[in-house]
Amino acid sequence: MEKRVVFRSAWLPYALLAPQIAVTLVFFFWPAAQAIWFSFQLQDAFGLNTQFVGLRNFEALFADPHYLASFRTTAVFSFLVAFFGIAISLALAAMADRVVRGALAYRTLLIWPYAVAPAVAGVLWAFIFAPSIGIVSYVLRRHGIDWNWILRGDQAMLLIVIASVWKQISYNFLFFLAGLQSIPRSLVEAAAIDGAGPARRFWTIVFPLLSPTTFFLLVVNIVYAFFDTFGVIDATTQGGPAQDTQVLVYKVYYDGVKAADLGGSSAQSVILMCIVIVLTALQFRFVERRVQY
Amino acid sequence: MQLKSLAIVLAACALAAANAQAQTEIVWWHSMGGALGEQLNALAGKFNDSQKDYKVVPVFKGSYPESLTAAIAAFRAGNAPHILQVFEVGTATMMAAKGAIVPVAKVMNDAKEPFDPKAYLPTVSGYYTDLKGNMLSFPFNSSTVMFYVNRDAFRKAGLDPDKPPRTWKDFQAAAEKLKSSGQQCVYTTSWPSWTHIENFSAWHNLQIGTKQNGMGGFDTQFTINSPMHVRHIAMLGELAKKGMFTYAGRTNQGDGRFASGECAMVTASAGAQATFRKNPKLDWSINFLPYYDDVKGAPQNSIIGGASLWVMAGKKPQEYKGVAKFFAYLSQPEVQMAWHTGTGYVPITLASYELTRKSGYYDKNPGADMPVKQLTYKLPTANSKGLRFGNFVQGREVIEEELEAVFAGRTDAKSALDEAVKRGNEILRKFEAAAGH
Numbered sequence: 001m002e003k004r005v006v007f008r009s010a011w012l013p014y015a016l017l018a019p020q021i022a023v024t025l026v027f028f029f030w031p032a033a034q035a036i037w038f039s040f041q042l043q044d045a046f047g048l049n050t051q052f053v054g055l056r057n058f059e060a061l062f063a064d065p066h067y068l069a070s071f072r073t074t075a076v077f078s079f080l081v082a083f084f085g086i087a088i089s090l091a092l093a094a095m096a097d098r099v100v101r102g103a104l105a106y107r108t109l110l111i112w113p114y115a116v117a118p119a120v121a122g123v124l125w126a127f128i129f130a131p132s133i134g135i136v137s138y139v140l141r142r143h144g145i146d147w148n149w150i151l152r153g154d155q156a157m158l159l160i161v162i163a164s165v166w167k168q169i170s171y172n173f174l175f176f177l178a179g180l181q182s183i184p185r186s187l188v189e190a191a192a193i194d195g196a197g198p199a200r201r202f203w204t205i206v207f208p209l210l211s212p213t214t215f216f217l218l219v220v221n222i223v224y225a226f227f228d229t230f231g232v233i234d235a236t237t238q239g240g241p242a243q244d245t246q247v248l249v250y251k252v253y254y255d256g257v258k259a260a261d262l263g264g265s266s267a268q269s270v271i272l273m274c275i276v277i278v279l280t281a282l283q284f285r286f287v288e289r290r291v292q293y
Numbered sequence: 294m295q296l297k298s299l300a301i302v303l304a305a306c307a308l309a310a311a312n313a314q315a316q317t318e319i320v321w322w323h324s325m326g327g328a329l330g331e332q333l334n335a336l337a338g339k340f341n342d343s344q345k346d347y348k349v350v351p352v353f354k355g356s357y358p359e360s361l362t363a364a365i366a367a368f369r370a371g372n373a374p375h376i377l378q379v380f381e382v383g384t385a386t387m388m389a390a391k392g393a394i395v396p397v398a399k400v401m402n403d404a405k406e407p408f409d410p411k412a413y414l415p416t417v418s419g420y421y422t423d424l425k426g427n428m429l430s431f432p433f434n435s436s437t438v439m440f441y442v443n444r445d446a447f448r449k450a451g452l453d454p455d456k457p458p459r460t461w462k463d464f465q466a467a468a469e470k471l472k473s474s475g476q477q478c479v480y481t482t483s484w485p486s487w488t489h490i491e492n493f494s495a496w497h498n499l500q501i502g503t504k505q506n507g508m509g510g511f512d513t514q515f516t517i518n519s520p521m522h523v524r525h526i527a528m529l530g531e532l533a534k535k536g537m538f539t540y541a542g543r544t545n546q547g548d549g550r551f552a553s554g555e556c557a558m559v560t561a562s563a564g565a566q567a568t569f570r571k572n573p574k575l576d577w578s579i580n581f582l583p584y585y586d587d588v589k590g591a592p593q594n595s596i597i598g599g600a601s602l603w604v605m606a607g608k609k610p611q612e613y614k615g616v617a618k619f620f621a622y623l624s625q626p627e628v629q630m631a632w633h634t635g636t637g638y639v640p641i642t643l644a645s646y647e648l649t650r651k652s653g654y655y656d657k658n659p660g661a662d663m664p665v666k667q668l669t670y671k672l673p674t675a676n677s678k679g680l681r682f683g684n685f686v687q688g689r690e691v692i693e694e695e696l697e698a699v700f701a702g703r704t705d706a707k708s709a710l711d712e713a714v715k716r717g718n719e720i721l722r723k724f725e726a727a728a729g730h
Contacts (some may be wrong), residue, residue, distance in 0.1 A: 042723075042726055042727050043727060044389060044390065044727045044728050044729070045365050045386050045389075045390065046365055046368055046369065046390040046392070046393040047365075047368075047369050048390060048391070048392045048393060049727065049728060049729040051726075051727075051729070060719075060723075066716075131541075132478075132541075132549075132550055132553075132555055148539070148540070150540060150541060150542045150546070151533075151540040151697060151700055151701045152701060153701070238543075240542075240543065240693075240694070240697060241694075241697040241701060242694045242695075242697045242698045242701070242703075243694055254690075255687070257358075257362055258358045258362070258686055258687075259684055259686050259687040259690075260361075260362070260365060260386065260684070260686075261684065261687065261723070263727075264723075
């Protein structure tokens with residue numbers, strides 16, 4: 001049974017919660033409410049002229065084929081980042097789990113990229129892949145590959161996927177490693193005695209037991225791809241070429257901050273907010289119930 | 294003894310503090326980083342030393358869009374700077390913000406400081422003047438697009454480095470020769486929209502938008518899908534396909550690829566000369582933009598880029614006096630000449646141009662006067678005196694996105710420019726509605 005602590009005082013629990021609630025209200029609810037309010041308005045940049053326009057900002061967004069294309073771009077990007085981020089880190093974790101000597105050093109090195117700021121990660125990879133001076137571009141050109149992500153959308157997408165995945169692998173790795181270590185050895189050993197090879201043991205025993213972790217990471221990685229990759233994109237492609245790497249969150253920033261279109265930008269953030277709410281609900285409903293820490 | 298000297302120091306400090314308090318501070322937000330920032334600080338420093346009543350405090354606020362955003366936020370919070378440097382594409386945004394700015398003409402008049410808009414190059418003053426002839430912002434740093442060639446690459450390709458291409462026809466012939474001489478990157482460009490749409494239009498006396506390129510009112514529409522525009526963009530798309538045009542990006546990325554010797558030709562800002570001079574191995578020349586010789590009236594004149602200084606509303610009269618004093622100081626030909634020669638921006642008054650010429654600067658730095666000559670090649674027409682489009686930060690982005698689609702070979706020039714006009718007009722309508730006109 002769970003242990004429950006009951007407060008006798010009527011006000012003490014609220015007093016203890018108050019700082020957290022205040023922070024949440026000021027930094028989360030207040031801006032969110034403002035975004036909703038702004039999304040119904042048309043304002044000039046300096047806020048001198050404000051009109052209430054109802055749902056017109058939303059109508060304009062959904063009538064804009066480029067906004068709809070941005071949804072597709074975001075979907076492709078999130079899928080690629082989540083898939084490769086999870087697959088690669090699972091492979092690394094499975095291998096790290098078997099390392100006997102120097103495991104600590106090995107693991108530390110794998111966790112390292114998580115400490116790198118997204119913008120720095122973006123700049124790093126942008127340098128390595130810079131069309132005219134990048135070291136990888138140089139090698140690619142010598143092999144006859146025309147590498148210019150400034151103009152080629154597929155290559156630009158590849159670049160931001162690589163940078164974002166690289167950044168996220170550490171996080172996924174940690175969870176997978178913890179998940180792997182919580183799998184009882186006896187199960188794996190029993191299978192080994194029954195004659196199952198390493199690959200079979202992994203797919204029939206380890207992987208299914210890891211599925212709560214995998215599902216949790218799937219949601220976290222999608223949320224990451226949706227929101228936290230902003231730094232990577234801003235430091236490299238800035239949404240280009242054309243709009244091939246213009247993911248939803250980047251467009252919110254661009255329209256709101258650079259183009260001073262507060263109404264349109266707020267309408268987009270409201271839509272994003274709805275997406276997060278759905279994702280979070282999914283996570284609570286399916287993940288929290290099944291993950292055993 | 295020690296106590297006494299301490300007392301003297303304290304007294305001196307108190308005096309200095311009192312002195313500082315008597316000075317009126319003028320806060321100036323700008324976007325000039327690096328060497329340009331040092332030049333700007335020197336300007337402010339010299340002004341501060343020249344008199345005792347006012348102190349100009351320059352604050353670097355990041356890139357142009359960043360400092361504009363910061364100023365908008367500061368204005369909304371009630372603590373905007375006195376002077377704000379705004380890039381040319383933000384002009385319409387500032388103009389529409391009537392309650393947020395004070396026209397420069399009014400600031401100068403109220404303070405009874407001498408100010409003559411006619412002293413400026415027509416392409417400069419026209420950009421920042423409303424239809425009634427009132428100058429709204431103070432021209433500060435202006436440049437234009439120039440065409441640079443690598444003379445060594447020309448020699449290697451068997452071309453005469455003293456005869457750089459003057460027309461786009463010559464340009465294509467030269468590009469073919471450079472390509473067959475093994476040149477990896479034949480041509481690249483910085484600022485694609487500014488160069489190949491905005492300046493291309495002015496240089497050929499073509500309209501960019503109705504209502505005198507938007508200067509006549511916010512109900513303007515883009516006209517950049519004319520047959521000439523389509524022809525030019527299609528030509529660039531063709532060059533890109535044949536590997537003779539390497540796209541480098543939306544801002545000044547082309548500068549570096551020419552400076553390193555990678556690309557043989559580039560269209561870049563007049564301000565890029567400073568970068569090119571830094572590579573002593575680079576043998577380059579600065580030239581007028583190529584033009585189509587079958588277009589009547591071409592070449593006309595090119596238009597400026599760069600930034601101007603806006604005076605923000607809601608300050609004390611005494612502070613506006615200081616702003617006016619500072620602007621009067623900046624208007625002096627000697628000060629302008631120092632800024633022009635120190636930074637590579639064009640001289641923006643006729644007097645400072647004359648002064649620089651007489652000083653022999655252009656003889657020592659051949660080609661340094663080409664940008665001014667190109668800007669003033671002919672008297673500007675309604676099509677070539679500048680442009681003023683609402684939310685042009687977004688508008689330019691739209692144009693650049695569509696150009697990229699052409700250069701990548703994904704769409705043809707006609708449909709890309711039609712799309713740019715359509716999307717651009719939507720932005721203009723939204724701006725018009727937001728400005729309440």
